[in-house]
Amino acid sequence: MRFIWISALKDLRILRHDPFSVITWIGIPLCIGLLIQVVFGGADAKPQGLLLVADRDNTIVSGLLTGSFNNDPLGKMLTVERVDLRSGRARIDRGDGSALLVIPAGLQDAFLNNRPYHLQLFTNAGQRILPKIVEETLRGMVDGAFYLQRVAGDQLRGLSGQRTPSDDDVSRRSVQANHLAQDMRQFLSPPLIELETTVVQEKKRSAGTGDFFFPNMIFMGLLLVGNGLSRDIWKERARGTLRRLAVSPSPVAAFLAGRLLMVSLMFCAVAIAAVIAAKYLAGVHVANMAAAVAWAALAGTVFYSLLLPIAVYSTDPRRADVRGNLLVFPLAMVGGCFFPFEVMPDWMARIGRWTPNGMAVVQFKDILAGSVNPAHFALVFAALAAAALLAFLYSLRGLRGEFLQ
């Protein structure tokens, strides 16, 4: 047991002599937090999209249609830019914009005179959320226009074709509108059925961009740090210290356990920096800071243990590098460390949630949100701990086998 601490102390002393590495590892989550803060402007920011509009009708109705995208809350998410049809198509084809709305000539006429008409919407396949919002908003407007046409078609038609209505016309239309309102009243506000609306105070705050991206980025940082640390075993090999240790009475297992202890302390420091950055830089809601730090540190240690056999069983450091990267990057992509599960295709997200980092990310988000399911958490904890233990023992076997040929 004493040698575990001696070994860990040695690694910590080496780290003390190499502050650049420590700063880099701790700096990764801080940089990510800072970038998210700069790019998205903190937790209250919404995703920003660009709606291109090619308006070939240029009437009051087409103006009302496009103007509706400038009203809140859509106006906070979408910027409307008027374009001609050709440049609009070119831009949406190269992914510049969330969607292109084409309003062919004749919209106002078709609307007022109840004639068939087609709006065209081209959406960007590279974006999932904003084009959908545009599409659903437009569907709502089209439906609304249909019912408005059904209910007040005569009145609308009466307005068409008159540029400057006379006082008589205005009086007549006002009376008609009043009658229409009286008639609709029995449907819109039936006297016998009262609707009592109560605004329920929101219990959970809405998630911001930081909540969406930052936990994933933290875990990507942990994966990368774990991968880097696992390759340090090659430094021990190259300088012959591992062989020297093997001829001492201290067991290699204690040496490796010491490294694991140092690695977990390192991950604690990284996790503290990451959670602080999440809370104060990226505006992430952190329900339990200590639990979040502990879980991130534990997950990092698990990642290190899982990646260690790759370094141990590779025949040279270059192969260890290549193999480590070949595993880490797909794991990061699929396991929700690069793209959040929410934006992945369902089949991929389902697979990703079963990866070690995927399981850890999901639990981490639950810890941040304060919505941990204890039974599920215990299961994930046990699975990750068991996998890490097996990987550790497998690495130990490889190191021992290296000497006792």
Place this chain on the structure above:
Amino acid sequence: MIEVEQLRKSFGELNAVDGVSFTARPGEIFGLLGPNGAGKTTTIGCISGLLTPTAGHIRVMGHDVVHDGPAAREAMGVAPQEIALYEDLSAVENLSFWGGAQRLRNPLLKERIQKVLEITGLQDRAREPVKRFSGGMKRRLNLACAIVHSPKVLLLDEPTVGVDPQSRVRLLELVRSEAAGGTCILYTTHYMEEAETLCDRLAIMDHGRIIASGTLAELRSMLAERDLLRLSGVFAPSAARSAAERLEGIEVLQADEGLIVLSVAEASRKLPAIFAALAEAGADVRGTTLTQPSLESLFIRLTGKELRE
């Protein structure tokens, strides 16, 4: 004390060590001498427990290194051929780690660190990172890490490779002082002079076997006071060999187109006869080197090749 009996170590078809036996006693410097690839490092690897012997027995201070490894390793100090140190750490930090690995505890550990820093002459640089040390200083620290726990048995695998003459002298003094303190030292080298001046007893290895062993005097006597005569020039090897062998008291060790090596009793007196015989055989002798009996001449006599080949 190190006892090695019929040690054999194979890597697939290759017998790196083949039936090696020797005993090294407390206070003795036992040298393993041989060219690169002779099996010296493999022998040390088996004794230190780094390699598992294919056959044979090794005991260190009475502990079998295979079946009672930790006890055997506790009695041992090993200075490997490579400089196995943490270059980012200071000398004190390295000694503290390796002393800890040898189960030394404070305050004895601190005391021993000061002692070995003093005897290796590194106390002035004790707090500096090792990466700033010269090659000789690193070699000294490498040895210091092996003796920090006062081992009863010390395995030194070519500890002076790549070291400047001044540091070499210092290292050899250090080894002698350890032996004088009662430590049993197994010392491998391919430097003849080092082996001759340092070792109490020697074993000469080639192709995984011990081809001769004993004290320096015993080994020299194997040459029967014969000199080694090297003749360079242009020779017809078979004709030159026959001509030389016809002379009394001459043994041909090597006969090539450019070099003939002879083992000759009282060579200085026989030189004219040798030149005459070779000239008759069509040889054109251009250079002559006469060497008094030494380990090198013994090695050449036993193996037919030079040690540094």
